[in-house]
Amino acid sequence: xxxxxxxxxxxxxxxxxxxxxxxxxxxxxxxxxxxxxxxxxxxxxxxxxxxxxxxxxxxxxxxxxxxxxxxxxxxxxxxxxxxxxxxxxxxxxxxxxxxxxxxxxxxxxxxxxxxxxxxxxxxxxxxxxxxxxxxxxxxxxxxxxxxxxxxxxxxxxxxxxxxxxxxxxxxxxxxxxxxxxxxxxxxxxxxxxxxxxxxxxxxxxxxxxxxxxxxxxxxxxxxxxxxxxxxxxxxxxxxxxxxxxxxxxxxxxxxxxxxxxxxxxxxxxxxxxxxxxxxxxxxxxxxxxxxxxxxxxxxxxxxxxxxxxxxxxxxxxxxxxxxxxxxxxxxxxxxxxxxxxxxxxxxxxxxxxxxxxxxxxxxxxxxxxxxxxxxxxxxxxxxxxxxxxxxxxxxxxxxxxxxxxxxxxxxxxxxxxxxxxxxxxxxxxxxxxxxxxxxxxxxxxxxxxxxxxxx
Amino acid sequence: xxxxxxxxxxxxxxxxxxxxxxxxxxxxxxxxxxxxxxxxxxxxxxxxxxxxxxxxxxxxxxxxxxxxxxxxxxxxxxxxxxxxxxxxxxxxxxxxxxxxxxxxxxxxxxxxxxxxxxxxxxxxxxxxxxxxxxxxxxxxxxxxxxxxxxxxxxxxxxxxxxxxxxxxxxxxxxxxxxxxxxxxxxxxxxxxxxxxxxxxxxxxxxxxxxxxxxxxxxxxxxxxxxxxxxxxxxxxxxxxxxxxxxxxxxxxxxxxxxxxxxxxxxxxxxxxxxxxxxxxxxxxxxxxxxxxxxxxxxxxxxxxxxxxxx
Numbered sequence: 162x163x164x165x166x167x168x169x170x171x172x173x174x175x176x177x178x179x180x181x182x183x184x185x186x187x188x189x190x191x192x193x194x195x196x197x198x199x200x201x202x203x204x205x206x207x208x209x210x211x212x213x214x215x216x217x218x219x220x221x222x223x224x225x226x227x228x229x230x231x232x233x234x235x236x237x238x239x240x241x242x243x244x245x246x247x248x249x250x251x252x253x254x255x256x257x258x259x260x261x262x263x264x265x266x267x268x269x270x271x272x273x274x275x276x277x278x279x280x281x282x283x284x285x286x287x288x289x290x291x292x293x294x295x296x297x298x299x300x301x302x303x304x305x306x307x308x309x310x311x312x313x314x315x316x317x318x319x320x321x322x323x324x325x326x327x328x329x330x331x332x333x334x335x336x337x338x339x340x341x342x343x344x345x346x347x348x349x350x351x352x353x354x355x356x357x358x359x360x361x362x363x364x365x366x367x368x369x370x371x372x373x374x375x376x377x378x379x380x381x382x383x384x385x386x387x388x389x390x391x392x393x394x395x396x397x398x399x400x401x402x403x404x405x406x407x408x409x410x411x412x413x414x415x416x417x418x419x420x421x422x423x424x425x426x427x428x429x430x431x432x433x434x435x436x437x438x439x440x441x442x443x444x445x446x447x448x449x450x451x452x453x454x455x456x457x458x459x460x461x462x463x464x465x466x467x468x469x470x471x472x473x474x475x476x477x478x479x480x481x482x483x484x485x486x487x488x489x490x491x492x493x494x495x496x497x498x499x500x501x502x503x504x505x506x507x508x509x510x511x512x513x514x515x516x517x518x519x520x521x522x523x524x525x526x527x528x529x530x531x532x533x534x535x536x537x538x539x540x541x542x543x544x545x546x547x548x549x550x551x552x553x554x555x556x557x558x559x560x561x562x563x564x565x566x567x568x569x570x571x572x573x574x575x576x577x578x579x580x581x582x583x584x585x586x587x588x589x590x591x592x593x594x595x596x597x598x599x600x601x602x603x604x605x606x607x608x609x610x611x612x613x614x615x616x
Numbered sequence: 617x618x619x620x621x622x623x624x625x626x627x628x629x630x631x632x633x634x635x636x637x638x639x640x641x642x643x644x645x646x647x648x649x650x651x652x653x654x655x656x657x658x659x660x661x662x663x664x665x666x667x668x669x670x671x672x673x674x675x676x677x678x679x680x681x682x683x684x685x686x687x688x689x690x691x692x693x694x695x696x697x698x699x700x701x702x703x704x705x706x707x708x709x710x711x712x713x714x715x716x717x718x719x720x721x722x723x724x725x726x727x728x729x730x731x732x733x734x735x736x737x738x739x740x741x742x743x744x745x746x747x748x749x750x751x752x753x754x755x756x757x758x759x760x761x762x763x764x765x766x767x768x769x770x771x772x773x774x775x776x777x778x779x780x781x782x783x784x785x786x787x788x789x790x791x792x793x794x795x796x797x798x799x800x801x802x803x804x805x806x807x808x809x810x811x812x813x814x815x816x817x818x819x820x821x822x823x824x825x826x827x828x829x830x831x832x833x834x835x836x837x838x839x840x841x842x843x844x845x846x847x848x849x850x851x852x853x854x855x856x857x858x859x860x861x862x863x864x865x866x867x868x869x870x871x872x873x874x875x876x877x878x879x880x881x882x883x884x885x886x887x888x889x890x891x892x893x894x895x896x897x898x899x900x901x902x903x904x905x906x907x908x909x910x911x912x913x914x915x916x917x918x919x920x921x922x923x924x925x926x
Contacts, residue, residue, distance in 0.1 A: 177821060224823030372623065391724055395725070574642060586836075
């Protein structure tokens, strides 16, 4: 590949700068709160009791860091450009390894008298227009214990005060990983407790790649559909199938910044349509149904976009309300439709026909409240021979039963049930250890390969 | 292996095994082998002799028989199956790490990805699947012969148009300068990753993600020190899989279990019969338990994003 081509390709997929109307994941104070927002001129974000316009975020690169400052027209978000300097200074102070630390906490008494500034004093400083940094400096000057603290706890103190008096907002790119992690952290039940490593396994084990036709049962809000569509990159299809008359909602798809070419590849089709033989009569039936469900789907879209934007706001806001942080994000601006492209139309007839002739390339099932076997036995015959499939479940038993039945019926080989395990570490000089808290259940995954039913 | 590259080879109900196809011969879930189908070829294993000519024209996923009536399955290759059958020239990455790396590096179709070292090409195959059809993987290894074998493998799996294998000492020389600021993601699997980090910072786009895989915590420690200068959002993970065994078993009720002995399987069977005659409502059940042994450690995955300062 030539350099030009490399550049061209990199431009094509480089949604690396925000634009008006794009979806962003705002990470407030290093994961303390995660909020999905759509960047419009009118959009605002409430941090603590201060409301800031999101206007400054439009047109900045993803990954930019902002800090809340107090201006004469009220609080505003200001981009931090020289983070490297500030950060490295901070870190150097604290890089004194424990071995040479001479201070300890034997003198420290927790009697709430260490801070000489009162709440009124701080309010006064604020009224005078002191910046967050200035308030923190004042707090340190007036703390009788700060100097006695170990460098480690000084660092902790500073961080805590910084979060309260000059909160930071990181503009994250909404991708399958960041969206999944944000939901898992704050509202795991909405995505069926699917952890990001489990999601990544589903995509691998189902061999998701450009130009493949994925059959999915996404009963976890669309995180799966979105993640698959992201990997297809506008070629092939992700078809969300359902039993009955109503497709499952896939609202989370709208958090991704998918262009039309990707949205067009996100479709749904009822199990009845996928199974019906493609003779003339059923075609006309299909068309009738097509018409019906189009009307129906439109209603759905409207009602769901009206309510889901307000839920989106609450969805991810923090509950572990930090001292200064009110978690009243429910007081969100009036819902605005935003400019998210529509995804999730009914699969076109000719596409359904081609699936019937060729089979799907693979299957992913994520249906937390449905028996796995009842789904798999219906859908496996729709896959090409040798196609991989994978089933996620929050419980082990339905997968064990499903695996057993697949073995008995000789429908698949390479069957395996696995449980992913993910541990995060803190790595600091002389202070390296696993995080004290971790998720210890990422669900269970059954995977296998469909075989040809030869005699 | 990938429909984006060889659309004619895409799986379908009609797709038949042809002369020249790469197939994965499946004996058991822990015993597989990659075979290039050749009209006059044959495969010999403990089940007997299998003639390739019997395979041609059959759909993928078919069961085929040997001269002695033994059987195997013929599967279409995927990166996951390939990881299980490739020849190990080095320690390789397995599915849990691979999946997590691809997702965390935010690799999607069209991305430009750098990898070093190439090793046995286990991860590379999955990287190629993720960037297809329009992206590209540049993978570097300082071992000339290893690089050549990797190239042969990518030829075999049909990925050559997506992957370029370079012979280069990334720790010593860094990544090629002409890619400055163009690369979406970088993956390092090197003994001294910290030596390559400054160069990775140069080739990455702003907010681009780097991953370094290291088996030892000391390597992680040094890498993290180095990352602090121009990367942010440094996070370290360990990811593992626990696999389960599933069996149908009938447990005895305590009341029916004769006391005094810890009956062998045979004896238990007998008591099942007895208890069936008596009234016993304990029906057989499907049970799952974790396999008793598994991988306890592969490596630490260190992720970081290039700071966004302009």
